[in-house]
Amino acid sequence: MTDGRFEIFLNGQWGTVCDDLFDLNTYGAQVACRMLGQPTGSARVTDPLAGPNTMPIWLDDVVCKVSELTLLECDHRLIGYHSCTQPEDVGLYCA
Ligand SMILES: [Ca+2]
Ligand SMILES: [Ca+2]
Structure with a gap:
């Protein structure tokens, strides 16, 4: 579990993923956990x-x-291109 x-x-460089x-469905979380x-x-x-x-937002x-x-x-935007701010980072629960 994580x-x-x-x-x-x-x-x-480590970065984050915008939510x-x-x-919209559970597939993104499933793929990220996988x-x-x-x-x-x-x-x-x-x-x-x-x-x-202060990490870059890599995916949106x-x-x-x-x-x-x-x-x-x-599907995702080009790496590093986004319309997000850090509070929109994806958090994950994997179990
Ligand atoms: Ca958002
Ligand atoms: Ca966006």
Whole structure:
């Protein structure tokens, strides 16, 4: 089980994922948990609870179909392009 802000390592730096569109269904959470090697059966988006941070927002408008192995295979804006602020970070609960 894991619960907290989801972070992704791209371009040599840890960053976050914006929640826009992410929670329209459970697939984004399932793919993100799968990416972490965590269980996906009860995966869901949560409040990241980690407070403000200065990490880049790497992904926005992520829409997954269901079986992708990583969020990079889902539809998303170009890496680093977004319409978000840090409080919109995706938090994840994987179980
Ligand atoms: Ca949002
Ligand atoms: Ca957006």
